[in-house]
Amino acid sequence: MNMNKRMIFWTLIFLVFYLPNCKIFSQEHTLNTESEKNRSAGSPKINSEKISAQDLLNSPLNGDWLMYHGDYSAKRFSPLRQIDSGNVQELVPKWTYQINNGKSNLRSSPVVFKGIMYVTGSDEVHALDAATGTWLWIWKARNEKIDRINRGVAVYGDKIFFSTSDCYLVALNRFSGNLVWSKQYAQPSQGYYSTMAPLVVNGRVILGISNQNTGSRGFVAAFSSSTGKELWRFWATPEGVRGAPTWMTGSYDPGLDVLYWAVGNLKIDSKIEPKITAVYDNSVVALGPKNGKLIWATRLGDNMPYDWWDANEPLVLADLKMGRTMKKVVLQAHRNGMFFLINRVNGELLLSKPYVEKINWSRNDTCPSMWGATNWMSPSFSSTEELFYVMVYEGCMNQPNRFHVKAIEPRSGKIVWDYPTEGSNLAASGVLTTAGGLVFSGEGSGRIIALDAKSGKRVWVFVAEKTMFSSPMTFISQGRQFVSVVAGTDVLTFGLRNDGKGF
Numbered sequence: 001m002n003m004n005k006r007m008i009f010w011t012l013i014f015l016v017f018y019l020p021n022c023k024i025f026s027q028e029h030t031l032n033t034e035s036e037k038n039r040s041a042g043s044p045k046i047n048s049e050k051i052s053a054q055d056l057l058n059s060p061l062n063g064d065w066l067m068y069h070g071d072y073s074a075k076r077f078s079p080l081r082q083i084d085s086g087n088v089q090e091l092v093p094k095w096t097y098q099i100n101n102g103k104s105n106l107r108s109s110p111v112v113f114k115g116i117m118y119v120t121g122s123d124e125v126h127a128l129d130a131a132t133g134t135w136l137w138i139w140k141a142r143n144e145k146i147d148r149i150n151r152g153v154a155v156y157g158d159k160i161f162f163s164t165s166d167c168y169l170v171a172l173n174r175f176s177g178n179l180v181w182s183k184q185y186a187q188p189s190q191g192y193y194s195t196m197a198p199l200v201v202n203g204r205v206i207l208g209i210s211n212q213n214t215g216s217r218g219f220v221a222a223f224s225s226s227t228g229k230e231l232w233r234f235w236a237t238p239e240g241v242r243g244a245p246t247w248m249t250g251s252y253d254p255g256l257d258v259l260y261w262a263v264g265n266l267k268i269d270s271k272i273e274p275k276i277t278a279v280y281d282n283s284v285v286a287l288g289p290k291n292g293k294l295i296w297a298t299r300l301g302d303n304m305p306y307d308w309w310d311a312n313e314p315l316v317l318a319d320l321k322m323g324r325t326m327k328k329v330v331l332q333a334h335r336n337g338m339f340f341l342i343n344r345v346n347g348e349l350l351l352s353k354p355y356v357e358k359i360n361w362s363r364n365d366t367c368p369s370m371w372g373a374t375n376w377m378s379p380s381f382s383s384t385e386e387l388f389y390v391m392v393y394e395g396c397m398n399q400p401n402r403f404h405v406k407a408i409e410p411r412s413g414k415i416v417w418d419y420p421t422e423g424s425n426l427a428a429s430g431v432l433t434t435a436g437g438l439v440f441s442g443e444g445s446g447r448i449i450a451l452d453a454k455s456g457k458r459v460w461v462f463v464a465e466k467t468m469f470s471s472p473m474t475f476i477s478q479g480r481q482f483v484s485v486v487a488g489t490d491v492l493t494f495g496l497r498n499d500g501k502g503f
Contacts, residue, residue, distance in 0.1 A: 030142075031141050031142065031164075031168060031170065031179060031182050032139065032140055032141060032142060032143065032179065033178060033179040034178050034179070035137040035138060035139040035172070035176060035177025035178055036137060036138045036139075036140075036177075037136070037137050037176070037177070038134070038135050038136055038137065041129070041134050041135070041136050044115055044116070044129050044131075046114075046116050046127070046136065046174065046175045047113070047114035047115070047116070048175070049114065050157045050158050051066065051113055051155050051156050051157060051158075051174075052157075053156075053202055053203070055113075056072070056156065056200065057072070057254060059071050060078050060079070060080075060474075060475070061079055062476075063080060063475060063476030063481075064112055064113050064114065064475060064476070065078075065110070065111055065112045065473045065474065065475045066111060066112075066113060066155055067111065067154060067155075067197075067199065067200075067249075068109050068111070068151060068152045068154070068197035068199070068249045069249060069251070069314065069378065070432075070473060072201075072251060072252040072253070072254060072317075073251060073252075073253070073316065073317035073318065073381075074249075074251040074314050074315060074316045074317065074378075075316055075317070075318070075380060075381040075382075075383065075433075076378050076379070076380040076381075076430065076431065076432050076433065076471060076473075077380055077381060077382055077383050077432075077433045077434070077435075078432070078433070078434045078435065078473075078474045079383075079434075079435045080434055080435060080436065080474055080475075080476065080481050081434065081435045081436040082436070082480070082481035082496070083434065083436050083438065083474075083481050083483065083495075083496060084434075084436030084437055084438065085436065085437040085438060085452055085453075085459055087496060088436075088438060088450050088459050088460045089459070089460055090496045090497040090498060091450070091460055091462075091483070091494045091495070091496060091497075092494060092495070092496075092497045093462070093492065093493070093494055094131075094133075094482065094493050094494060094495040095132055095133030095493050096133065096490050096491065096492055096493070097119075097126075097128060097133040097135065097490065097491040097493075098489055098490050098491075099119065099120075099121040099124075099126060099486075099489055099490070099491065104121075104122060104147045104148075104489065105427070105467045105469055105488055105489070106120075106121060106122075106150075106469070106470065106486045106488070106489060107149050107150065107151050107195070107376075107469045107470050107486070108120040108121065108150060108151060108152050108470055108486045109151060109152045109197070109378070109430075109470055109471045109473055109486070110152070110473055110484055110486070110491065111152060111153055111154075111155055112130050112473075112475040112477070113155055115129065115130050115131060115477045115478065116128070116129065116130060116136070117129075117130040117475075117484070117491075118152075118153050118155065118160055118174075119152070119486065119491055120150045120151070120152055120153060120162065120197075121150065122146045122147055122148040122149075122150065122165070123140065123141040123142065123146050123148060123150065123164050123165055124138060124139060124140040124141065125138070125139045125153060125160060125162050125172060125177065126138050127174075127177060128491070130475060130477040130482065130493075131477040131478045131480070131482075133491065133493060136177075137176065137177035138177070139172055139177045139178075139179070141164045141168070141170070146165075148165040148195075149165070149195040150162075150163075150165065150195055150197075151195055151196055151197045151249070151376075151470075152197035153197060153198070154197060154198040154199060154200045154205060155174065155200070156200040156203070156205075156225050157225060157226075158173060158174050158175065159171045159172060159173065159174055159180060159225065160172040160173075160174050160177075161198045161200065161205045161225070162198070163194040163196060163197075163198060163207055164194065165193050165194055165195070166184075166188045166193065166194075167184055167185055167186040167187070167188060167192050167193060167194050167209070168182050168183065168184050168185075169182065169183045169184075169185055169198065169205060169207065169223055169228065170182045170183075171205075171225070171228065181227065181228040182228065183223060183228035183229075183230070185207075185221055185223070185230065186209055186216075190216050191211050191212050191215070191216040192209055192210065192211055192212075192216055193210050193211075193212060194207070194209060194210060194247075195210055195247060196208060196210075196247050196248065196249050197249050198249070199249050199250055199252065200225060201222075201252050201259065201289045202289065202290075203224070203225045203226070204222040204223065204224070204225065204231060204289060204290075205222065205223045205224075205225050206220065206221070206222045206223075206250065206259065206289070207220070207221065207249075208220050208221075208245070208246025208247055208248070208249075208250070208261060209221075209245060209246055209247060210245050210247040211243065211245045215242030215243050215266075215267030216242070216243075217235055217236065217237050217239070217241070217242065217243070217244065218235075218236035218237065218243065218244035218245040218246045218263060218264065219233050219234060219235050219236060219246060220233070220234045220236075220246050220250070220259075220261050220285075220287065220292065221233040221234070221292075222289070222292060231292075232291055232292035233292060234285070234287055234292040234293075234294065235278075236263045236279075236280045236281065236285075237266070237278070237279050237280065237281065238276065238277070238278050238279065240276075241266065241272060241276060241279055242266060242267040243264070243265060243266035243267040243281060244263050244264055244265070244266055244279070244280060244281040245263075245264040245310075245312065246261055246262070246263055246264065246312070247264070247312055248262050248312040248313065248314060248376065249314070250262070250315065251314075251315045251316070251317050251330075252289065253317055253328070253344060256328070256344070256345065257288070257289065257290075258286050258287070258288070258289070258295060258344070259286070259287045259288070259289045260284060260285070260286055260287075260315045260317070260330060260344065261284070261285050261287060261315075262283075262284055262311040262312050262313060262314075262315055262332070263280045263281060263282065263283045263284070263285055263311055263312075264281065264282070264310040264311060264312045265281050265282055265310040266279075266281045280294075280297050280299075281299075282299060282300050282301055282302070282310065282311050283297045283298060283299045283300060283311060284297070284298050284300065284311060284315060284330060284332070284342060284347070285297045286344070286347060296346060296347035297347065298342055298347040298348075298349060300332075300334055300336075300338075300340060301334075301336060301338075310335055310372075311332070311334060311335075312335075312376070313332055313333060313334060313335060313374060313375065313376070313379075314332070314378050314379060315330050315331075315332055316330070316331040316332070316379060316380075316381045316388065317329070317330060317331075317344060318331060318381050318410065320386070320410060320411055322350075322411055327343060327350070328343070328344045328345055329341055329342060329343060329344055329350065329410070330342040330343075330344045331379075331381060331388050331410050333355055333373070333374050333379055333388075333390040333392070333408075334373070334374075335372030335373060335374060335375060336359075336361070336368075336372065336373065337354055337355065337356040337359045337367070337368045337372075337373040338352050338353065338354055338355070338359075339351070339352070339353050339354070339355040339388075339408055339410075339413045340352050341410060341411075341413070351411075351412075351413055353412075353413030354413075355373065355390070355392065355406060355408055355413065355415065356368050356373045356392060356394055357394060358396060360396070365396060365397070366396060366397040367395070367396035367397070368393060368394070368395065368396065369393060369395055369396060369397050369399075369401050370397060371393050371401075372393065373392055373393055373394075374390055374391060374392055374393060375393075375428075376430075376469075377390075377391040377428050377429065377430040377431070377471070378430030378431060378432075378471040379391070379430070379431055380430075380431040380432055380433040380439070381410070381433070382433040382439075382453055383435075384435050384437070384453075385407075385433070385437075385453050385454060386409075386410070387407045387408065387409060387410070387416060387453070388407070388408040388409075388410045389405060389406070389407050389408075389431045389433060389439055389453075390405075390406055390408065390431065391403055391404075391405055391428045391429065391430065391431060391441065392404045392405070392406050393425070393428070394420075401425050402420055402421070402425055403420075403421045403425055403428045403443070403444060404418050404419060404420050404421060405418075405419040405421065405431065405439065405441050405451060405456070406418050406419075407439075407453075407456060416456075417455060417456030418456065419451055419456045419458070421441075421443040421444060421445070421449075422443050422444070422445045422447070423443050423444035423445025423446065423447070424444035424445070424467075425444055426444060426467075427444055427467045427468060427469055428442070428444065428468070428469070429441050429442030429443075429448075429468040429469070429470060429471060429472065429485065430470065430471025430472070431471065431472075432471060432472040432473060432474060432483075433453055434474060437452060437453045437454065438450045438451070438452070438453060438459070439451040439452075439453050439456075440472040440474075440483060440485070441472065442464075442468035442472070442485065442487065443468075444467075446463065446464050446465040446466050446467065446468075446487075447461050447462065447463050447464060448461070448462045448464050448468070448472070448485060448487065448492070448494075449461050449462075462492075462494070464487045464488075464492060466487035466488030466489075466490065466492070467487070467488050468485065468486075468487045468488070470485060470486040470487070471485070472484065472485040473485075480495055480496070480499045481495065481496075482494065482495045483495075
């Protein structure tokens with residue numbers, strides 16, 4: 001691909017994905033302080049119990065889903081088994097809720113606590129009855145209609161934490177949806193914006209940043225959950241070095257008390273002198289959550305085409321028996337087509353192996369394609385199968401490409417099974433696994449699917465006719481297991497036909 005074609009491609013990417021995030025960046029706007037309440041909703045009343053640090057540690061063991069990845073390890077695995085490979089054919093729609101007046105294809109992954117779901121649209125948060133989809137309150141950052149990307153909220157105590165696209169971290173009262181405090185942590189005029197769901201660790205609200213490929217310095221920052229005061233900021237590059245965004249929600253090991261974060265690429269035209277240090281582009285960094293100090297950093301490659309050296313793919317934490325010892329590891333399917341296994345105690349790279357059929361990092365016959373082998377789509381690690389599942393974009397530049405769901409044995413990197421999805425290759429869902437032996441995901445065809453976790457055989461399909469960019473999740477409400485996915489502009493929620501209630 002010559003320079004002119006590359007310029008046209010990246011211009012189109014900017015217009016489609018980034019320009020919508022720039023509409024209000026030229027001026028300050030006051031945030032709304034009050035939410036809109038559904039006065040006629042009646043029950044349920046939002047449980048007055050505060051969400052504790054222990055609740056977060058237990059997620060999703062108790063049937064709640066309290067953070068973007070489901071748990072601190074980002075496994076996106078649920079121990080729930082009411083829905084399993086034996087009865088999944090009885091899974092039917094229970095309710096649908098539309099967000100944002102049908103304006104955009106949303107990215108949100110819902111959070112559920114004690115029967116209340118919190119799900120996001122473009123700069124807005126919705127509280128719903130998780131069993132029925134009845135809305136309880138809606139908080140909108142501002143009154144004008146907008147069309148941007150957001151992946152979800154964090155919860156702790158009596159608050160909901162949310163980042164607006166123009167980089168305001170806000171705390172909302174969980175019961176009323178009213179604004180408690182707000183903190184602007186980056187300036188849009190410098191090219192910053194936000195799409196990510198925050199992460200709460202021991203009372204600290206932690207988030208990273210996007211930079212629209214402008215080259216603004218990436219960082220990870222922590223704020224007090226009670227006041228919004230900034231507690232620390234880790235810079236991914238020193239001053240004068242441009243790029244290294246940190247826009248994917250990180251992971252946390254409570255036993256080691258270590259935070260893990262992925263760091264993206266430098267601005268393409270950046271030139272780094274050899275003497276410059278503390279540059280952590282295309283790296284996994286381990287940070288102290290109390291102070292943001294670097295513990296270790298592992299670089300995952302240099303000088304690859306396009307933005308393949310962008311490591312902003314989820315970091316999954318697992319404990320694996322390797323030989324005679326248990327290893328604490330980080331699993332990542334990288335955009336460049338390599339599966340990485342990293343020792344999360346010291347950052348040692350234990351395994352790097354391709355998970356796509358062909359890799360060619362030269363500018364000729366480039367593989368994987370310009371989109372990369374995967375991206376924001378959440379992978380999953382099944383604690384029962386001990387397999388790593390990921391949505392993969394298989395193919396090379398200027399050739400037919402197709403999304404696949406692949407199961408990877410993490411110790412060896414071996415592909416255990418490969419399910420080719422059907423339909424368009426312009427959108428892809430993340431992956432959810434459950435103790436019921438199921439893998440939930442979506443297809444470009446607009447279908448939501450369940451696969452057998454052992455074999456990869458499709459065991460259930462629902463024709464949603466919606467574009468899916470988000471990740472499925474599952475929860476318990478009123479004693480029943482539900483599966484929800486944000487598809488197109490809707491929250492689609494499914495349960496068993498014979499659960500005794502509803503459809």
